[in-house]
Amino acid sequence: MTTYTICIFTENTIGLLNRITIIFTRRRINIESLTVSETERKGVSRFTIVIKHESREEVEKLVRQIRKIVEVLAVFGYLNEEIVYNEIALFKVSTPLGSKPLDVETINQQYKAWVVYWGLDYVVIEKTGNDTEIFEFFGYIKQYDILEFVRSGRVAVGKTEKGLVEYLPESEWAYYL
Amino acid sequence: MEAIASIAPEVIETTPSVSNTVPKLISGSEALMMGLVAEGVDTIFGYPGGAIMPVYDALYDYQDRINHILVRHEQGAGHAAQGYARMQSRAGVCLVTSGPGATNLVTAIADAQIDSTPMVCIVGQVAKRLLGTDAFQEADVMGVTMPITKWNYQITNADEVPEILSKAFYIAQSGRPGPVLIDMTKSAQLELMTKPFVYERCQSIISYRPRRIPKQEQVEVAARLINNAKRPYVLVGHGVQIAKAEDELRLFVEKTGIPVATTLLGQSTISTDHPLYVGWLGMHGNYGPNVMTDQADVIIAIGMRFDDRVTGDASKYIKQAKVVHIEIDPSEIDKIIRADAPVVGDAKEALKALTALVEPNDHTIWRNEFRKYDTIEYEQITLPELTSTEGKIRMAEVIDMLSKKTNGEAVLVTDVGQHQMMASRYYQFRRPNSLVTSGGMGTMGFALPAAFGAQVGAPDRQIVAIIGDGCFQMTLQELGTIVQNKQPVKAIILNNNFLGMVRQWQQLFHERRYSFVELQNPDFITIARGFGMDGQTCDKRESLSDALDTMLNHDGPFLLEVIVEKEENVFPMVPAGTSVAQIRLK
Ligand SMILES: Cc1ncc(C[n+]2csc(CCOP(=O)(O)OP(=O)(O)O)c2C)c(N)n1
Numbered sequence: 001m002t003t004y005t006i007c008i009f010t011e012n013t014i015g016l017l018n019r020i021t022i023i024f025t026r027r028r029i030n031i032e033s034l035t036v037s038e039t040e041r042k043g044v045s046r047f048t049i050v051i052k053h054e055s056r057e058e059v060e061k062l063v064r065q066i067r068k069i070v071e072v073l074a075v076f077g078y079l080n081e082e083i084v085y086n087e088i089a090l091f092k093v094s095t096p097l098g099s100k101p102l103d104v105e106t107i108n109q110q111y112k113a114w115v116v117y118w119g120l121d122y123v124v125i126e127k128t129g130n131d132t133e134i135f136e137f138f139g140y141i142k143q144y145d146i147l148e149f150v151r152s153g154r155v156a157v158g159k160t161e162k163g164l165v166e167y168l169p170e171s172e173w174a175y176y177l
Numbered sequence: 178m179e180a181i182a183s184i185a186p187e188v189i190e191t192t193p194s195v196s197n198t199v200p201k202l203i204s205g206s207e208a209l210m211m212g213l214v215a216e217g218v219d220t221i222f223g224y225p226g227g228a229i230m231p232v233y234d235a236l237y238d239y240q241d242r243i244n245h246i247l248v249r250h251e252q253g254a255g256h257a258a259q260g261y262a263r264m265q266s267r268a269g270v271c272l273v274t275s276g277p278g279a280t281n282l283v284t285a286i287a288d289a290q291i292d293s294t295p296m297v298c299i300v301g302q303v304a305k306r307l308l309g310t311d312a313f314q315e316a317d318v319m320g321v322t323m324p325i326t327k328w329n330y331q332i333t334n335a336d337e338v339p340e341i342l343s344k345a346f347y348i349a350q351s352g353r354p355g356p357v358l359i360d361m362t363k364s365a366q367l368e369l370m371t372k373p374f375v376y377e378r379c380q381s382i383i384s385y386r387p388r389r390i391p392k393q394e395q396v397e398v399a400a401r402l403i404n405n406a407k408r409p410y411v412l413v414g415h416g417v418q419i420a421k422a423e424d425e426l427r428l429f430v431e432k433t434g435i436p437v438a439t440t441l442l443g444q445s446t447i448s449t450d451h452p453l454y455v456g457w458l459g460m461h462g463n464y465g466p467n468v469m470t471d472q473a474d475v476i477i478a479i480g481m482r483f484d485d486r487v488t489g490d491a492s493k494y495i496k497q498a499k500v501v502h503i504e505i506d507p508s509e510i511d512k513i514i515r516a517d518a519p520v521v522g523d524a525k526e527a528l529k530a531l532t533a534l535v536e537p538n539d540h541t542i543w544r545n546e547f548r549k550y551d552t553i554e555y556e557q558i559t560l561p562e563l564t565s566t567e568g569k570i571r572m573a574e575v576i577d578m579l580s581k582k583t584n585g586e587a588v589l590v591t592d593v594g595q596h597q598m599m600a601s602r603y604y605q606f607r608r609p610n611s612l613v614t615s616g617g618m619g620t621m622g623f624a625l626p627a628a629f630g631a632q633v634g635a636p637d638r639q640i641v642a643i644i645g646d647g648c649f650q651m652t653l654q655e656l657g658t659i660v661q662n663k664q665p666v667k668a669i670i671l672n673n674n675f676l677g678m679v680r681q682w683q684q685l686f687h688e689r690r691y692s693f694v695e696l697q698n699p700d701f702i703t704i705a706r707g708f709g710m711d712g713q714t715c716d717k718r719e720s721l722s723d724a725l726d727t728m729l730n731h732d733g734p735f736l737l738e739v740i741v742e743k744e745e746n747v748f749p750m751v752p753a754g755t756s757v758a759q760i761r762l763k
Contacts, residue, residue: 011384014331057511060511061508064507065508070348071385
């Protein structure tokens with residue numbers, strides 16, 4: 001199984017998420033993570049969808065099917081090495097009185113994670129990174145009592161020089177093909 | 178954007194020159210009417226109901242410009258619009274109410290989507306404040322139709338009407354055509370627009386840019402492959418007729434001398450008596466065209482999508498051949514069969530460009546190879562079917578005789594089943610755009626309403642519907658629509674008292690276990706008479722010719738029921754999931 005990151009630029013209209021996910025559902029492709037936000041261009045949204053698949057060919061077909069949706073401006077499929085990507089995770093860790101104190105220095109320096117909130121008997125630690133880094137940190141921090149753990153979907157930008165959004169409806173750009 | 182204000186004279190009142198008149202603000206419903214007129218819509222197939230009543234009210238004032246046809250079931254509206262669209266080569270329009278009205282239309286929408294038929298469906302919806310409350314006759318039509326429309330949109334305020342309507346027509350009719358749906362809340366139908374009505378016909382959408390003119394590099398690669406081919410073979414799909422590229426196709430094959438086969442929906446693209454035409458492809462297609470796909474070294478697929486009914490087991494399909502794939506929809510390229518030379522563009526443009534680059538060639542020897550299979554098929558299947566003297570009338574005889582009596586110039590609208598395949602096999606199409614059938618979806622009940630719509634769309638053509646006894650009972654209420662609208666549709670029921678095609682499969686693949694396929698049929702002619710339509714039954718070979726004459730010469734609609742052989746099978750046949758080379762003759 002190879003991980004693919006699909007970036008979809010769309011007009012920002014109601015119901016589009018549904019239209020896009022139907023295409024994955026119909027092909028029985030599971031969505032590992034999904035992030036949507038507006039881009040630097042007004043009215044243009046960017047979906048970042050991570051999937052795992054054995055066949056690159058199938059992923060290419062999927063990309064073309066997504067491209068077919070009328071409101072979709074552009075779709076790009078990437079392998080991990082073609083993008084810079086990250087996720088963000090929050091760990092809510094129990095720190096009752098008398099328990100083992102957190103080693104904040106290790107957390108900061110070794111894991112590049114930060115305590116972003118101090119509650120009465122817990123702290124919230126934020127860790128950004130790819131899934132491996134996040135799970136490494138998970139491995140470390142689980143010696144404390146983890147009350148909640150949440151991970152965002154992936155965000156990614158391509159490694160090409162130009163921002164991919166530059167490839168939007170310019171006259172040259174017609175098809176992924 | 179091309180402004181066409183002139184079509185809506187009301188707009189003139191709002192121009193500054195008539196300075197002291199207050200702009201007349203119109204309702205969403207009236208805006209819809211004005212937009213439809215601006216799009217040149219002259220016919221709507223529909224059925225009213227609570228959530229679309231304001232539109233129907235506005236329609237009352239537009240009866241002189243828009244002919245609304247009241248069908249008997251919304252599925253009928255959809256299929257009629259499809260028949261109309263096929264004949265007119267532009268979008269058929271349906272108008273239905275919310276909830277059940279919309280869900281009844283769903284089958285036709287899905288059918289139009291898979292067969293690339295342009296259609297604009299306008300559907301009523303509950304008032305905006307009621308959306309999402311499970312209100313009376315509320316259905317999530319947007320959600321339901323999202324996977325089966327090319328595009329859909331919910332209008333919740335009147336001001337959106339002109340822009341959305343023009344987008345809808347543009348999307349339905351451009352690129353690879355398809356159905357679009359506008360879900361319009363009752364509040365948007367009733368409320369007044371806050372700005373003057375201006376209608377601009379949509380010419381482009383930033384995120385949707387179908388490529389009509391193919392890239393020259395792609396055409397060159399394709400031409401090189403074709404010029405070097407020893408055994409090239411053209412497979413034609415529906416896309417060629419959609420692009421109205423019949424002449425371009427003919428010129429291309431005549432210049433290159435390449436044999437042509439068509440898919441089911443591609444039939445009639447080229448006259449069946451054209452010397453380069455070798456027959457049709459697919460599960461029940463002709464013997465030669467199927468077998469020979471395995472011999473070709475270059476396959477030129479034009480406006481077709483390698484449906485599994487054509488390829489059989491795709492993993493064994495045309496492995497030996499290089500593939501040129503001409504398609505307007507780039508997502509079809511490499512979807513089923515990998516293309517060595519994709520050409521993305523409109524079939525008409527692509528064929529023009531390609532014809533300029535290909536060289537004349539003599540493929541006579543290769544072409545003659547098809548003929549030996551033709552002979553086998555003719556001797557083993559066609560001849561016995563056409564000349565049998567025993568038993569009941571065979572479907573083949575009816576179609577063959579019809580073909581002769583109409584000179585191959587009628588438009589056949591077929592339903593789904595054995596009769597559909599027999600109609601395709603035995604009708605000798607002479608004119609383009611002469612077969613309207615539900616190919617991709619295989620929707621029983623398609624033919625009667627689609628034939629009606631086709632007749633409305635092509636008043637000058639002879640329309641003959643070929644319908645099975647099972648299919649007929651799915652939409653027979655549209656007889657009422659035909660009679661009320663005085664359309665001279667001719668319909669032939671090939672009655673074998675069975676759901677024949679299913680029975681055939683049960684015979685061949687389920688050890689003759691005929692599980693729920695026998696029908697107790699009503700008296701179809703009495704039913705037709707009840708609707709006010711003339712008709713007659715024929716069950717003797719000797720009277721078939723007269724019966725067909727009576728039907729064809731009848732002034733007005735006519736239903737001819739022909740009692741045919743009960744347990745007849747359609748051959749050749751490529752059993753599902755096998756390779757096309759394993760096509761069976763019996
Ligand atoms: C709506 C729908 N339901 C079921 C089917 C499956 N089906 C395909 S052909 C067929 C039999 C059609 O029978 P009939 O209309 O009598 O035609 P015949 O095959 O006998 O010519 C059936 C049930 C279908 N295609 N469409």
